[in-house]
Amino acid sequence: MPVSAAVPVAPPASDQTASPAIAWRVALPLPLPKLFDYLPADGALPAAGDVGRRVRVAFGPRSLVGVVTAVGPAESDGLRSAEPLDPLPLLRGELLDSLHWLARYQHAPLGEVLATALPAALRRGEPLPETRTWGWQLTEAGRTALPGLRAGKPQRLAMQLDAGPRDEDALDDLAPGWRAAARALERRALAERIAMPASSTGPARPGPLPNDEQQAAMDAVEPAGGFAACLLDGVTGSGKTEVYLHAIAACLARGRQALVLVPEIGLTPQLLARFRARLGVPVHALHSGLNDNERARTWTAAWRGEARVVVGTRSAVFTPLPEAGLIVVDEEHDASYKQQDGLRYHARDFALVRGRALGVPVLLGSATPSLESLANAAEGRYRHLRLHRRAGEAQPPSVRVVDVRKRRLDAGLSPELLDTVRAALDAGGQVLVFKNRRGYAPVLLCHDCGWSAQCRRCDSASKGMAMTVHANGRRLQCHHCGARQPAPRACPDCGGLALQPQGVGTERLEEALLARFGDVPVLRIDRGSTRRRDALESMLGTLGDAPGILVGTQLLAKGHDLPNLTLVAVAGIDEGLFSADFRASEKLAQLLVQVAGRAGRAARRGEVLLQTHHPEHPLLQTLVRGGYHAFAEAELVQREAAGFPPFAHLALLRAEAKHAEPTAAFLQAAAAGFADAGVAVDVHGPLPAPMPRRAGYQRAQLLLSSPQRRALHTALDAVVPLLHAMPEARKVRWSLDVDPVDLY
Numbered sequence: 001m002p003v004s005a006a007v008p009v010a011p012p013a014s015d016q017t018a019s020p021a022i023a024w025r026v027a028l029p030l031p032l033p034k035l036f037d038y039l040p041a042d043g044a045l046p047a048a049g050d051v052g053r054r055v056r057v058a059f060g061p062r063s064l065v066g067v068v069t070a071v072g073p074a075e076s077d078g079l080r081s082a083e084p085l086d087p088l089p090l091l092r093g094e095l096l097d098s099l100h101w102l103a104r105y106q107h108a109p110l111g112e113v114l115a116t117a118l119p120a121a122l123r124r125g126e127p128l129p130e131t132r133t134w135g136w137q138l139t140e141a142g143r144t145a146l147p148g149l150r151a152g153k154p155q156r157l158a159m160q161l162d163a164g165p166r167d168e169d170a171l172d173d174l175a176p177g178w179r180a181a182a183r184a185l186e187r188r189a190l191a192e193r194i195a196m197p198a199s200s201t202g203p204a205r206p207g208p209l210p211n212d213e214q215q216a217a218m219d220a221v222e223p224a225g226g227f228a229a230c231l232l233d234g235v236t237g238s239g240k241t242e243v244y245l246h247a248i249a250a251c252l253a254r255g256r257q258a259l260v261l262v263p264e265i266g267l268t269p270q271l272l273a274r275f276r277a278r279l280g281v282p283v284h285a286l287h288s289g290l291n292d293n294e295r296a297r298t299w300t301a302a303w304r305g306e307a308r309v310v311v312g313t314r315s316a317v318f319t320p321l322p323e324a325g326l327i328v329v330d331e332e333h334d335a336s337y338k339q340q341d342g343l344r345y346h347a348r349d350f351a352l353v354r355g356r357a358l359g360v361p362v363l364l365g366s367a368t369p370s371l372e373s374l375a376n377a378a379e380g381r382y383r384h385l386r387l388h389r390r391a392g393e394a395q396p397p398s399v400r401v402v403d404v405r406k407r408r409l410d411a412g413l414s415p416e417l418l419d420t421v422r423a424a425l426d427a428g429g430q431v432l433v434f435k436n437r438r439g440y441a442p443v444l445l446c447h448d449c450g451w452s453a454q455c456r457r458c459d460s461a462s463k464g465m466a467m468t469v470h471a472n473g474r475r476l477q478c479h480h481c482g483a484r485q486p487a488p489r490a491c492p493d494c495g496g497l498a499l500q501p502q503g504v505g506t507e508r509l510e511e512a513l514l515a516r517f518g519d520v521p522v523l524r525i526d527r528g529s530t531r532r533r534d535a536l537e538s539m540l541g542t543l544g545d546a547p548g549i550l551v552g553t554q555l556l557a558k559g560h561d562l563p564n565l566t567l568v569a570v571a572g573i574d575e576g577l578f579s580a581d582f583r584a585s586e587k588l589a590q591l592l593v594q595v596a597g598r599a600g601r602a603a604r605r606g607e608v609l610l611q612t613h614h615p616e617h618p619l620l621q622t623l624v625r626g627g628y629h630a631f632a633e634a635e636l637v638q639r640e641a642a643g644f645p646p647f648a649h650l651a652l653l654r655a656e657a658k659h660a661e662p663t664a665a666f667l668q669a670a671a672a673g674f675a676d677a678g679v680a681v682d683v684h685g686p687l688p689a690p691m692p693r694r695a696g697y698q699r700a701q702l703l704l705s706s707p708q709r710r711a712l713h714t715a716l717d718a719v720v721p722l723l724h725a726m727p728e729a730r731k732v733r734w735s736l737d738v739d740p741v742d743l744y
């Protein structure tokens with residue numbers, strides 16, 4: 001449970017000459033576990049009500065923005081002064097309490113935690129932004145120029161604005177990718193950004209009549225019932241979003257705010273449009289496509305209580321909710337909820353902490369719940385709400401496993417797969433070909449001497465890391481450190497010309513599918529082809545409902561709803577079957593079920609074809625015969641036997657340096673610290689990281705585990721402050737990951 005920040009009361013005035021000055025205790029964004037005392041620059045007496053205010057201070061040669069976290073007697077004389085940035089506390093109440101909890105739980109400096117919770121613009125000390133709704137309109141010059149504009153995105157946007165000003169939310173729905181076009185028009189003074197008059201977005205539209213299971217789930221989530229964690233465990237297309245919408249509408253009707261977290265890829269214009277139409281109130285989005293001002297504006301609108309519904313990705317979990325009523329976490333199993341650098345928080349877990357502190361329900365939804373959440377549900381800590389069937393007319397897809405051992409493959413594709421694709425296209429459907437490997441081919445090999453292209457800066461446990469072939473064989477790229485170089489024409493070892501890409505990535509699949517199915521569009525969707533946020537949406541927009549092929553990586557496992565997708569062909573997942581990471585099976589099972597779930601979401605029955613060299617693998621057998629829950633049960637048994645989460649609690653201390661010695665010295669000192677702490681936790685290591693060298697850095701780690709969460713944290717409480725003070729710590733980059741999602 002979060003506890004309040006300690007706020008000592010100022011001593012009576014008569015004592016003031018004898019006792020130390022009353023100071024602001026300020027948390028600064030520094031990797032140091034301490035607070036710093038300052039006096040208000042305006043000469044005011046620090047008061048308890050100042051806690052949570054932003055202040056600007058001089059720190060050596062730097063100017064830093066910190067937050068007042070307590071008021072009390074100064075620990076030394078000769079204090080410097082701090083300039084307050086806001087008249088009121090910015091971080092207050094539940095959010096401030098929860099952030100204190102997070103700092104303790106992550107064993108992270110409070111100043112870093114508070115800085116992480118603020119949007120970048122506010123972290124830099126910019127004033128609280130205006131929060132009116134903004135829109136765009138044509139200028140006089142724009143209206144005059146409109147008939148003569150060259151065809152293109154700016155021209156299309158100008159035509160839309162010709163009907164009158166549009167607010168930015170409406171443009172997100174009407175014209176994905178409009179921002180660049182608007183800026184182009186603005187540069188030529190043809191359009192301008194204006195504050196829109198306040199308006200509601202129209203009447204809320206009713207949804208479909210819920211089926212029995214949906215109704216039971218809706219009844220179980222009581223917005224007025226205080227904190228409860230509910231796991232909405234429903235197959236893809238079972239109508240989970242309808243349950244969210246019902247709960248949000250009930251929350252709004254009680255005059256409360258709702259926060260909805262979704263994975264980055266799930267926050268589509270489609271989803272926002274559905275929410276806006278159904279709820280009839282402005283829906284504020286928070287995602288990586290926004291600039292700093294836009295993010296700060298939404299954060300502030302929530303802080304002021306103006307934003308009633310906020311839909312956002314991971315960092316939206318820090319949204320202030322002065323009138324909270326509900327928190328929803330969609331796709332709660334998604335790995336993107338875990339921050340992988342800096343403050344390594346888990347947004348789902350922090351959402352639960354906040355929900356408890358706020359006294360509001362937290363609804364976790366997924367078709368493939370994390371093993372943690374399933375275990376919590378089994379132990380009665382979460383209400384387990386199941387949706388077994390697809391909603392409406394949609395049927396579950398049929399699944400077929402194709403054994404491709406000894407088959408002749410064309411770019412990794414079996415004749416069965418190609419025939420099934422042809423049949424689906426001929427029937428007018430769309431096809432998704434899934435391969436979890438970006439690039440053209442995973443290896444460039446010399447057939448004369450056996451040389452292969454390796455990254456100079458990375459190593460895996462036993463060997464070098466192959467560089468992936470890109471750009472049709474012309475470029476090499478390391479997917480671990482990002483290094484790029486042109487592919488050699490001749491073998492650097494033997495000078496031979498027999499260099500050949502080995503294996504298949506999405507680029508090569510695209511090439512092979514284009515050669516064979518040239519009569520339909522073939523769209524490749526992976527991080528290489530959709531770097532820009534709107535790229536995916538506009539690619540799918542051009543496809544429409546016409547027959548065509550999407551080929552891609554896990555980016556395709558969710559997001560944009562494709563009603564005409566009738567076949568999902570899984571071209572390769574075999575690499576994932578033999579990974580050493582303890583969470584690899586869970587991730588692979590989730591990925592397969594999510595990708596398969598994209599088939600046949602509308603009236604037409606879907607089909608899933610899975611080709612593999614390992615049809616007998618237990619994971620595939622269990623998944624195909626028993627479904628995700630059978631897999632999860634079997635996997636939980638294995639986790640328990642191996643002493644892994646959710647049956648143990650882990651923390652991973654990572655360290656890296658240019659040379660191996662300082663890393664080893666630091667981790668050995670840390671291991672000794674844990675041994676001395678006298679708390680019963682298992683200390684594994686120091687061991688080399690699964691990738692012992694990345695981007696030229698030597699990497700090692702210390703894994704701590706305990707069946708009791710409390711024991712783990714007692715040990716960390718004792719040792720982490722020592723780590724900060726160790727001389728060995730200054731020679732390495734180190735980080736602590738509490739509840740790591742993987743051990744890399």
Ligand code: ADP
Binds near residue numbers: 214235241392
């Ligand atoms: P999920 O979030 O579980 O993937 P959705 O809520 O998006 O599922 O629902 C899938 C589809 O089924 C949507 O098109 C939705 O409008 C439709 N749907 C949901 N509930 C019902 C219902 N009770 N009756 C008819 N159609 C429904």
Ligand code: ZN
Binds near residue numbers: 447450451491496
């Ligand atoms: Zn060679």
Ligand code: ZN
Binds near residue numbers: 457479480481695
């Ligand atoms: Zn590399």
